[in-house]
Amino acid sequence: MQSMYIIKVKGKAKIPDYIQLRDENFVLIAYFRADRPLTKLEKYGLEGKEEALQKVINELPFGKLQKLDI
Numbered sequence: 001m002q003s004m005y006i007i008k009v010k011g012k013a014k015i016p017d018y019i020q021l022r023d024e025n026f027v028l029i030a031y032f033r034a035d036r037p038l039t040k041l042e043k044y045g046l047e048g049k050e051e052a053l054q055k056v057i058n059e060l061p062f063g064k065l066q067k068l069d070i
Contacts, residue, residue: 004068008034008060019057
């Protein structure tokens with residue numbers, strides 16, 4: 001699996017919080033709402049890791065890019 005990075009972006013007013021997944025070159029590969037699970041996880045090599053990904057999202061501080069290790 002390639003290296004991936006994750007960052008949680010704080011929403012404002014009616015805009016919800018979002019999650020960005022980026023590849024090893026920091027190119028955006030997925031962008032989804034933090035309160036809704038990402039679908040088609042197999043496209044990103046994350047199939048079967050839904051619970052682990054949700055745990056990372058819940059514990060992730062806003063605005064801090066970190067390597068996704070699940």
